[in-house]
Amino acid sequence: MPKFSSKIGVIATTVGSAVGLGNVWRFPAEVQANGGALFLFIYIICIFLFGIPVMTAEFALGRGGDSDAVSVYGKVTPRHKHWALTGALAVLASYLILSFYMVVSGWTLEYLLQSLSGNLYAADAADKTAFTASMGRYIAGTWRPIVMTVVMILANLVVLLRGVRGGIERISNILMPLLFVLLAVFCGVSLSLPGARQGLEFFLRPDLSALSPSTVINALGQAFFSLSLAMGILVTYSSYYPATTRLTRTATTVALLDLMVALLMGVIIFPAVMTFGLADSDLAGSSLVFVTLPEIFARMSGSQWWSALFFLLLTVGAFTSTISLAEVSVSFVKTRWGVSRRAACLWVCLPLLVLSSVCSLSVGPWSGFTIAGLTIFDFLDTIATNIMLPLGGILLCLYMGWVAPERFFRAQLTNDGAIHSRALTAIRFIVKWVAPPLIFLILVWQFV
Numbered sequence: 001m002p003k004f005s006s007k008i009g010v011i012a013t014t015v016g017s018a019v020g021l022g023n024v025w026r027f028p029a030e031v032q033a034n035g036g037a038l039f040l041f042i043y044i045i046c047i048f049l050f051g052i053p054v055m056t057a058e059f060a061l062g063r064g065g066d067s068d069a070v071s072v073y074g075k076v077t078p079r080h081k082h083w084a085l086t087g088a089l090a091v092l093a094s095y096l097i098l099s100f101y102m103v104v105s106g107w108t109l110e111y112l113l114q115s116l117s118g119n120l121y122a123a124d125a126a127d128k129t130a131f132t133a134s135m136g137r138y139i140a141g142t143w144r145p146i147v148m149t150v151v152m153i154l155a156n157l158v159v160l161l162r163g164v165r166g167g168i169e170r171i172s173n174i175l176m177p178l179l180f181v182l183l184a185v186f187c188g189v190s191l192s193l194p195g196a197r198q199g200l201e202f203f204l205r206p207d208l209s210a211l212s213p214s215t216v217i218n219a220l221g222q223a224f225f226s227l228s229l230a231m232g233i234l235v236t237y238s239s240y241y242p243a244t245t246r247l248t249r250t251a252t253t254v255a256l257l258d259l260m261v262a263l264l265m266g267v268i269i270f271p272a273v274m275t276f277g278l279a280d281s282d283l284a285g286s287s288l289v290f291v292t293l294p295e296i297f298a299r300m301s302g303s304q305w306w307s308a309l310f311f312l313l314l315t316v317g318a319f320t321s322t323i324s325l326a327e328v329s330v331s332f333v334k335t336r337w338g339v340s341r342r343a344a345c346l347w348v349c350l351p352l353l354v355l356s357s358v359c360s361l362s363v364g365p366w367s368g369f370t371i372a373g374l375t376i377f378d379f380l381d382t383i384a385t386n387i388m389l390p391l392g393g394i395l396l397c398l399y400m401g402w403v404a405p406e407r408f409f410r411a412q413l414t415n416d417g418a419i420h421s422r423a424l425t426a427i428r429f430i431v432k433w434v435a436p437p438l439i440f441l442i443l444v445w446q447f448v
């Protein structure tokens with residue numbers, strides 16, 4: 001497999017995958033719905049207790065197997081080839097997630113362009129109903145959302161075609177620092193708002209009445225989603241890690257940076273929501289990003305520029321995440337069928353044009369067509385995120401805990417004995433004994 005050229009490249013690409021829409025639109029809503037600081041506290045424990053160990057296990061599998069997310073299993077344990085099915089599940093899930101995630105990344109691009117042109121803030125009475133209506137109108141449209149999605153797919157294609165070093169690593173090295181600068185700017189602005197103190201209190205106020213088993217389960221689910229676990233992404237990216245990369249340290253750095261972005265998002269959003277006196281419901285999912293935030297920007301001077309910067313931040317976050325989701329399939333197609341990178345990129349991106357367009361239409365003109373009461377978009381989201389992701393997580397942990405030889409795990413964590421790994425025993429214990437039953441609990445919990 002090709003290798004990333006520097007330590008910075010390793011961190012930038014992996015953080016680029018982890019930091020995405022999950023940090024911006026999922027995290028604040030989860031915190032708010034699950035009792036503020038209490039959820040945060042449990043979330044942080046989940047990151048350390050499960051996130052970092054499972055991430056390290058994925059890195060070990062990817063770098064040690066040195067192949068795509070499916071073939072690694074046969075390479076590590078040639079006698080247990082059928083475990084490749086776990087990899088196939090991950091490739092399929094990441095492709096399905098990609099198909100609707102790409103549509104949302106198209107929306108962020110549209111809002112970036114609408115902010116730059118000033119159209120988003122053109123209406124005199126820029127209130128919630130106006131923004132709700134304009135978002136509804138936009139999403140329900142036929143062509144425009146598809147065009148934006150196609151633009152994002154083509155942008156992905158351009159980076160993917162340039163390869164692991166010249167494309168993925170290079171763009172991440174440029175975009176990740178930009179993302180952190182933008183975050184810092186927004187933190188400064190938000191903390192200087194009059195409602196900052198109140199907002200932070202709201203963000204960090206522990207609400208014990210909200211504590212229930214589902215708080216823990218939601219926190220664990222959010223940790224998996226946000227860290228891009230069990231999707232084949234980390235296996236694929238770590239197959240590009242050089243032999244000298246310290247896996248436990250990298251997993252810790254990536255997890256902490258992802259956590260930092262989520263926390264900064266809270267610091268940005270809650271003071272703003274408090275200052276402008278919005279309701280709890282304004283924090284939920286897509287309405288937070290596409291309705292509540294524009295409403296806040298509309299009340300600030302220089303609305304259109306702040307708005308453009310924010311949607312730039314979001315587009316960048318989504319872009320580096322879609323690249324990582326797509327690379328799982330590119331790497332798989334390329335290795336499995338021995339085709340050129342160019343052919344593999346086309347095989348991945350051309351069907352995606354159709355699949356993502358269908359997803360886009362399914363929340364617009366085709367919204368009447370439902371499967372189990374859900375639009376195609378929501379159906380894919382539910383199946384992939386709530387079922388395939390935890391299932392993949394369990395199988396991955398079982399494989400690394402019980403099937404892959406211990407000496408393989410040890411060799412990867414110690415870089416073949418070159419470094420000492422104090423965390424090895426703890427990580428293996430968690431992956432073997434603790435993570436599988438707990439993730440199983442998440443999987444089952446949603447059905448009871």
Ligand code: PFF
Pocket residue numbers: 017018019020021022023097225226227228229231321385389
């Ligand atoms: N981790 C990224 C995010 O939080 O947005 C991207 C992502 C990867 C989302 C895998 C969902 C997922 F299943």
